[in-house]
Amino acid sequence: MILAVDIGNTNIVMGCIDEEQIYFVERAATDIGKTELEYAIQIKTILELHGINMNKIKGAIISSVVPPLVNIMKKAIAKIVDVKQMVVGPGIKTGLNICMDNPGQVGSDLVVDAVAGIQYYGAPLIVIDMGTATTISVIDEKNNYIGGMIFPGVKVSLESLVEKTSQLPRISLEAPKRTIGKNTIECMKSGIVYGQASCLDGMIERIEDELKMTTTVIATGGLAKEIVPHCKHEVIVDDELALKGLKIIYDKNIEESQHR
Secondary structure, eight states: OEEEEEEOSSEEEEEEEOSSOEEEEEEEEOOTTOOHHHHHHHHHHHHHHTTOOGGGOOEEEEEESOTHHHHHHHHHHHHHOOOEEEESSTTOOOOOEEOSSSGGGSOHHHHHHHHHHHHHHOSSEEEEEESSEEEEEEEOTTSEEEEEEEEEOHHHHHHHHHHTOSSOOOOOSOOOSSSSOSSHHHHHHIIIIIHHHHHHHHHHHHHHHHHTSOOEEEEESTTHHHHGGGOSSOOEEOTTHHHHHHHHHHHHHHHHHHHO
16 A cells, blocks of 8 residues: 655645555645644544554655645655655656657646556546646547646636626635526626536547547546536546556556666
């Protein structure tokens, strides 16, 4: 069993996974002000809540788009379990062929999602990650990561809308009963939920037109379950995608080190 941690701008996703199953997936708020001790206590509490025997954790792997938190998280994990730790980045084998102008600019979260998507769903593939930003990754039929898109995430869009207007209220993220809103709150919910779903549908169509082929579409991230059900395209929601990718990368690098 390994501990897998994916540090995003808004949330930290963590879980324990082995060859047989994923034991849990939990989200905690990303806070660069927290100390290693505070994160250690938080992780230890989550493990205990899920009844995880820490003696069975044999390794840990971290991916992060928040560089200042990487060493803090490594030290936090070390306070709980004395195991080999990996960080997705330079020197780590992923097996992913990135066909970009600057492959090093591709976020580790996108790499992890793509690795899992290829193994579990096959290519050609579109991976949508709905977090602080909504990112779309495109993998062609030869398993090459060929590019993608980045645009404001659902909550970023909503917060900007509320902050930049004087009369629009804060709302919960849920779909209204109808597309054509009859009051301000219904109009906002329709615009955010159905608008985001329509955006995803439109991007999927444009990508498939450019590829000249249909694809499998996977969505992950904290807000995927709120938006994807309202898409007209078939989109598979996989909340465990990052953990699956981290496990694949961890195993690949353990095997590499054993063969040296």
